[in-house]
Amino acid sequence: MTSIPDNEAVSQPVPMARQARRVALIVAVAFFMQLLDSTIISTSLPQMGQSFGVPAVAMSIGITAYMLTMAVFVPLSAWLADRFGARNIFLVAIALFTVSSIACGFSQSLTEFVAARIVQGLGSALMTPVGRILVLRNAAKSDLLNATALITWPALFAPVVGPVLGGFITTYLSWHWNFFINVPLGLAGLLLVARFVPGDRDSEARPLDWLGFFLTSLGLAVMLYGLERLAHPDNGTLPTAGLIAAGIAIGWLAVRQLLRAPHPLLDLSAFKVLTFAVSTLSAGTIFRVAINATPFLLPLL
Known part of the structure; x- marks a missing residue:
């Protein structure tokens, strides 16, 4: 009987742990729902504006409100996961997203839609x-690469299929169904998380860095709003430049607070690793800009 050399045995791929794969796939489904919703409405804004009795360009406030809310609360997510458990917060997130999708579909005015x-x-x-925190906590170090790959595919697929699917649904059904499509995905996600993802509440969660949260969220929101105004030159160049400058200044104060706080809201020490800093600030930024621009470019083809 021929034995396998040690070097060949080591080179054999190690199967991904079942629990890590299961959690990664469940998270991938939720990510797909979220990214699909972010892109599916790009081709239905004129019909939505007509339904609400407002110009199509006015519908951009719905996208702006969505992005600003994300900018405000993303920095708080890690602390909430530590304080109340990542599984519990993930369930709340899916529930909020699903219920609000129903509300978007039933909206009768622009005000209701924005809310x-x-x-x-x-x-x-x-x-x-x-x-992502759930995946990191349920995957061994050897499984992280494969688990990350599983949750990345929605970011590649949803922005491409979203505008096409949104146009099809708007043409043959109505724009309301662009939001109702999230309901079965959300319900499936809630059931899968409740059934297969273990609880992970940290009994010794760090105290909340309120000042860091305020400065980080405010800086991101002001900067994002300033950048959004660049698409509307009629709003005036000086106010837009002022918002961007204010966002940069507040961001500097936020970084200063995060570096000095005993329990910072965001731990910036990872940026001391050169490879992480370069990949995140350069390649990561370019990737996200390209992916997020896709749904707005496809309708122009």
Whole structure:
């Protein structure tokens, strides 16, 4: 009987642990729902504006409200996961997202739609980072690469299929179903998380860095709003430049607070690792800009 050399045995791929794969797939489904919703409405904004009795360009406030809410609450997500458990927060995030999707679909005015989108943005702000925390806590170090690959595919697939699916649904059904489509996905996600994802509440959660949260959220929101105004030159160049400058200044204060706080809201020490800092700030930024721009470019083709 021929024995396998040690070097060949070591080179054999190690199967991913069942629990890690299961959690990663469940999180991937939730991510797909969130990313699909972010892109599916891009081709139905004119019909939505007509339904609400407002110009199509006015519908951009729904997207802006969604993004600003995410910017405010994303920094808080990790602390909430530590304080109340990542599984519990993930369930709350999916529930908020699903209920607000129903509210978006039943909206009768732009005001109702924006209010629903704010709640949806809150659910999305908690869902994405907390989902990654769940994967990290349920995967062994040897499984992290494969688990990360499983939760990455929604970011590649949803922005491409979203505008096409949104156009099809809007043409043959109505724009309302672009939001109702989230309901079965959300209910399935709630059941799967409740059934297969273990609880992980940390009994010794660190105290909340309130000042860090305020400065980080405010800086991100002001900067994002300033960048959004760049698409509307009629709003005035000086106020837009002032918002961007204010966002940068507040962001500097936020970084200063995070570096000095005994229990910072966000631990920036990881950026001391050169490879992490370069990949996150350069390649990671380019990747996210390209992916998030896709749904807005496809309708122009």
